[in-house]
Amino acid sequence: MAEAIGRAHGVALDALSRALWMAHAAGEMTDGEATTLAEAIAARRKPAGGQGTQPAPLPRKPVQRPPVRSVAVERRRRLAASGPMPPALAARFTTGELAALRIIADEHQARGSCALCIDAIAARAGVSRTTAQNAIRQAVRLGMMERQERRRPGMSSLTNLLRIVDREWLAWLSRGSKGGGLKKPSTTDTKVSLGGGQGKAVTASAVKSGWLQRDSASTSRRRHSKN
Template identity: 45%
Template sequence: MLDALRNAIAEAPTTAALDVAARGLWAALAAGMLDEDRAGQLAEALEARRVMLRTPSQARTGRTPVSASRTVTLFAKARQSMPPDRRKSIERRRRLAASGPMPPQLAAHFTTAELACLRIVADEVKAHGVCTRSYEEIAARAGTCRSSARNAIRRAAALRLITVQTRPRPGRKHLPNVVSVVSKEWLAWLRIGMRDRSRQIGGKKQAATDTSLDSSPERQDIQAHTSLTLRRARSSESGLGPGKVEEGIRA
């Protein structure tokens, strides 16, 4: 009886199981199956086990429980997206970042992946006034991961370049955030079309010379008169008369 009660107390998984063991302990003491000394030892072991079960697992083991480190949610965890062609994704990311999505003094605050994501945001703002794309859509178009898209939005908001409006829906998945550009420098950059300004340095753009052939009658008369004048000048230098020049032209 003593060993059975000792094992029940040591292996009790919950406080409810300890309550059952405590009732058995006091019943055995009342029936005379245990003396007071052994009953006192079992009672001390029972209370020590009760304190251990009530103590959080982090205090007992020194480790953070898995449930405490995760956010409780009703929805499935977002799957990690993998690009079908990593090399092409990297090329697209670098190309978008190098296209100049924002002024250089602002772009210096972001990484290459973040600049590629902000280029997608800038295109949406330029076309629709705001960006309502989700982090997954921005990341897929920019050739980056979801974390890079989220970090780009957060850093731009911290620098007060954009405003982010959340759209929560209780009991359902939230709608994508509404991102608006509020930086005057960035808005001016978007208005000029994000062109490479290095092409505009050094002077005005000149129109190309028109080298197309003109078949109008006036153009043909001018060409014939010019040709006749040149031949008369050459014939005078070589000793030929005007009549011979006209005869040669008619021939």
């Protein structure tokens, strides 16, 4: 066995080690002989430098970080403040979790379910993968959302399907376009202030209809009559 150990490498050393301790258990060699052979096997497993071999580290998934942190923070706050769900339900989630659930709610309204991967949800919401996962896990635990796994034997699984099932949440989303539900913030100011100290404001539609021009003409006539 000592000669076999001197010639063996890799898997062969593992087989010799098992045979060694089986022989020792059967009483075919003494404790000293078994120890000497075990040390020889350990020595054969070491590289020339004398350092013991270590298993190669598993590849780690790169940490997802936003390009500009301040922009991501502003995005998650804006999404959370847009009213993705009724206040009584929203109180159970953090700001970051609400932002992630807003992304899921948008997908649910548009397609009937959310099939985005965790990375996509997190990136759109400006949060980390862990925050997005926590939001989904909490919503599922509270019975507000259903998660359907799509496994494929022998192939990589498809992304999970997320569906909102809470009646109060669904009613809130359905009222979004009618007021009282989920709202998208407007970034355009459609009001125009009239001059002359009138303190009057009109909408863009009024300007297009010609109302602004008629009002300005009547104001001019009043000024001429006073003079």
